[in-house]
Each structure stands twice: as C-alpha cells, then as structure tokens.
Amino acid sequence: MTEWKGRARAGLAGMLLLGLVACGRSGEDYAADTAAGAVASPEGAFLAYEHDLRIQLDAKRISERVKAVSEACQSNRFGDCAVLQVGEEGGESRSGSIRVRIAPKGVEPIIALAGEGGDVASRNTHAEDLAxxxxxxxxxxxxxxxxxxxxxxxxxxxxxxxxxxxxxxxxxxxxxxxxxxxxxxxxxxxxxIDTQLVTLHFEGPAGQRSRSEIGKAFSEFGSIFTTSIAFVIRAIAALVPVGVVVWAVGAVVVALWRRRKRRKAAAAAR
CATH class of the missing domain: 1.10.287 (Helix Hairpins)
Incomplete structure (x- = not known):
C-alpha cells in the first residue's frame, strides 16, 4: 500500500512538472509544437495533410512577406514546392494570402519564414485518408x-x-x-500523399485593423453621405405621386362628408 502511494505521488509530481513546463512556454510555441506533432503520419498510411494558418504581421510587410514565401517555394529552398495561389488586397486594411504544396520536410521551415517577426494567430491541421x-x-x-x-x-x-x-x-x-x-x-x-498543402493568410495586428477601419470609414464618409441623399431624393420622388393621389381622395371624401352633414342639418331644421 505504501509503495502504491509512493508511485501515485511520483506520477502526480510528474504531471505537475509537465504542466508547469507547458505553462512556462508561450501559447504560440506550444500550439506550433502540438500542430507539428500531429502531422506525423504512420508508416504506410495514405494521408493527405493540409495546414491553414492565420498570421498577424505589420501591414507594411505583408506584400514583401508573400513575395518572399513565393520565391522560397519556386526556388525549392525547402524542398519540392509549387505555388498554387497568391492574393493580395491593398488599401489601409492590407492583407494577403498564399497557398503552396510542399514536401513534408519543408512545411515547418516555410511556416517559420512566413511568421518571422509576426504572430501565428491560429493554425489548423487536418488530413484526408486516401487509403x-x-x-x-x-x-x-x-x-x-x-x-x-x-x-x-x-x-x-x-x-x-x-x-x-x-x-x-x-x-x-x-x-x-x-x-x-x-x-x-x-x-x-x-x-x-507525398506533399502537403499549406495555406497562409496574412493580416495586420488587431490595432492596425481597427485604425484602418476608422480611417476607411472617414474616407468613405462623402460617398456614403451623397448616396444617402440620393436615396432620400429617389424615395421622395417615388412617394410624391402617391401622396398627391391620397390627398385628392381624402379631399373628395371630406367634401362628401361635409355635404352630407349639411343635408342632415337642413333636414333637421325643417
């Protein structure tokens, strides 16, 4: 019994130690290690892996980072690689994306290149069984x-x-x-099976996005105002004929009602 309690205490201490180590590491590193470990495929398995990442990076660096990832892939810097899609959105709220198919050994290096100087906000990895x-x-x-x-x-x-x-x-x-x-x-x-699909989405930090949204709203103020005025004018133009008809019908109804009232008053006087 004493031996069993000793083992239980040792196991509990080991679990606490692991928990402290995990808490001492940053959430980003822990998530990255977990995702990286999840891609290990059993020998002889027919699994097609796909990785989807959202990376927060200074908006001014997004364009050059997309270009750097594209060039690294096209030059096979991290192994066999092919660029499947590249996209960028300009303006104050800049964003970009790139999708590549790369050899398994190059997945982590190209992700590291994409996230250099930024934060991996989210990472999802899944596999389709093609057996x-x-x-x-x-x-x-x-x-x-x-x-x-x-x-x-x-x-x-x-x-x-x-x-x-x-x-x-x-x-x-x-x-x-x-x-x-x-x-x-x-x-x-x-x-x-032999390569893995990696999709990288780049966006500015939350603070930059908020400021850019406010700036975009101010820049669009004039067009929104004129559009609203135009809508009101069109609405008035559409409602005026209806109002005229309603007024005419109301005037006729009131005139008939007054005429009928006068007739009743005259008949009562007699």
Missing amino acids: QQVADTALTQTRLQKEHAQLQAYQQRSDMKVADLLAVSQRMAEIEAGLEQANKEAAQQRRR
Missing part, C-alpha cells in the same frame, strides 16, 4: 491492364473476322483511355 481511393484506383488499373492484355492476345488470332477485329480495337481504345485516366488519378493521389 480507399488509392485501393480503388489500383484495382481499376489492374483490371484494365488484364483486360487489355487479354484483348491483345485475342487480336493476334489469325481466324478473326474484320467485324470482331474492329470491335476489339474499339474496346482496346476505350481501355487505354480509362487506364490513362486511372494513371492520372493515381499520380494525383500520390502527390497529395
């Missing part, structure tokens, strides 16, 4: 290859009729087209 798709594609390839080989052997027969030969040739062309498509799908699946 079933890979198995189905491989099965399709094997089936088409066997059928193609059988038709090739059948095509070599000397007693084949012309009609049968044409039918075999047509079927072989269909098989070759299907096999080419299956090979393309297999290559795409292999690329998704």
Whole structure:
C-alpha cells in the first residue's frame, strides 16, 4: 500500500512538472509544437495533410512577406514546392494570402519564414485518408491492364473476322483511355500523399485593423453621405405621386362628408 502511494505521488509530481513546463512556454510555441506533432503520419498510411494558418504581421510587410514565401517555394529552398495561389488586397486594411504544396520536410521551415517577426494567430491541421481511393484506383488499373492484355492476345488470332477485329480495337481504345485516366488519378493521389498543402493568410495586428477601419470609414464618409441623399431624393420622388393621389381622395371624401352633414342639418331644421 505504501509503495502504491509512493508511485501515485511520483506520477502526480510528474504531471505537475509537465504542466508547469507547458505553462512556462508561450501559447504560440506550444500550439506550433502540438500542430507539428500531429502531422506525423504512420508508416504506410495514405494521408493527405493540409495546414491553414492565420498570421498577424505589420501591414507594411505583408506584400514583401508573400513575395518572399513565393520565391522560397519556386526556388525549392525547402524542398519540392509549387505555388498554387497568391492574393493580395491593398488599401489601409492590407492583407494577403498564399497557398503552396510542399514536401513534408519543408512545411515547418516555410511556416517559420512566413511568421518571422509576426504572430501565428491560429493554425489548423487536418488530413484526408486516401487509403480507399488509392485501393480503388489500383484495382481499376489492374483490371484494365488484364483486360487489355487479354484483348491483345485475342487480336493476334489469325481466324478473326474484320467485324470482331474492329470491335476489339474499339474496346482496346476505350481501355487505354480509362487506364490513362486511372494513371492520372493515381499520380494525383500520390502527390497529395507525398506533399502537403499549406495555406497562409496574412493580416495586420488587431490595432492596425481597427485604425484602418476608422480611417476607411472617414474616407468613405462623402460617398456614403451623397448616396444617402440620393436615396432620400429617389424615395421622395417615388412617394410624391402617391401622396398627391391620397390627398385628392381624402379631399373628395371630406367634401362628401361635409355635404352630407349639411343635408342632415337642413333636414333637421325643417
């Protein structure tokens, strides 16, 4: 019993020590390490990983940072890499984004480059299991290859009729087209497994965004004011005819009511 209590105390002390270590590190580092550990794929698994990050950076540096990540990818600085999408939004509220497909070993380095001098506000990592798709594609390839080989052997027969030969040739062309498509799908699946998709969104810090929104509101004051005035004028123009008709109908109703009232008063006087 005493030994069990000693082990329990040791385990509790170890957990507390781990908790203190985790608390002593910054939240950003801890989140980054957790996400980095989550991408470790078991041997032989068919997992397609995707990473989505939101990085807060000085608005003036966003454009050059997007360019730096793009150049690092295109030069294969961190391994096999391809730029899939680049976007920037100018103005006071500047933002940018870039999407790349890169070898697993280059994921963390290119993320480090993107977040240098900034803060990783959020990071999400998920994987799609392609095991079933890979198995189905491989099965399709094997089936088409066997059928193609059988038709090739059948095509070599000397007693084949012309009609049968044409039918075999047509079927072989269909098989070759299907096999080419299956090979393309297999290559795409292999690329998704061997590389990882990284999407980086850049934005200014919260303070900069707030100031830029206020400045944008002031800059748009004139156009918003004139648009509102124009709307009021259009509304008045649309309501004036309706008002005229309502006034005319009301005037007629009042006149008829007064006339009827005078008749009743005259009849009562008699």
